[in-house]
Amino acid sequence: MTSVYDFTAATLGGGDLPLASLSGQVLLVVNTASKCGFTPQYQGLEALYRSYRDRGFAVLGFPCNQFGGQEPGTAQEIASFCTTEYDVTFPMFARIEVNGARAHPLYEFLKREKPGLLGSEAIKWNFTKFLIDRSGQVASRHAPTTAPQALARGIEALL
Template sequence: MSLYDIEVQTISGEASSLSTYKGKVLLIVNTASACGLTPHYKGLQGLYEQYQDKGLVVLGFPCNQFAGQEPGMNEEIQSFCELNYSVTFPMFAKVDVKGENAHPLFTYLVNHTPEPYRTGDIEWNFVKFLIDANGNIVKQYGARTEPAALAPDIEALLG
């Protein structure tokens, strides 16, 4: 199985597959609207705007597993992101990122992140996974890592 075999659901409820993003550099992030790190949406949107034309796609996956910081329904989450952070990158339906109901995407990411970047866990909202254009996980970044700090790694993958 590869990353591109994983099925996902868009925030508006349509079935989709990560194969849609073959050939793109991906930044996959578990997000939340009521977290101290929620301003990371601004930085993620900034990265998306800066590198979208070169092949970067940011993918946001809301999650309510950390202190109940994403209680809203998908429609509310989408409105919040658009109104407060002008988010235009793809957002997906709310998922669990850990535990027995973890979405297969996050199980895959946690288990396939290479050393020394593998933590074996998603510790909080806004953990970031950088994926190269061939679907290989390059790095996992901690929740507190500011999106702007990823720019050099993104640029290296975009050439």
């Protein structure tokens, strides 16, 4: 059975991170953007990370420029923005595509496992969130409008 831990993703720093290194943790996988109306959610995502990381939880941020060109920066610019504006300390990855022929294999898996409204697999916008259980399976999918704090109960249940 495939799990999130079967994938590898490039980090903002340029290295590859096998997600197997996070095996056994509860994860929140989010496609992010620096120039989006939902960008302030970085603050809530960081708060969740700081609240639960010592209990085996991590937020994984995947910058994406597919929605309104809202993540146009280089890896260095994205990293600088996240740390300067929102003091992000959770793992951030290299910019990826989440839809289409060049979608990252991790996102193909996530979308297939938890389709959105009316069975649509496509990611509709930035800050779509996938909550992953300790076995690497997709527990739930949440719309961009779902505030990070609203996920606390679900995270606690999986911890």
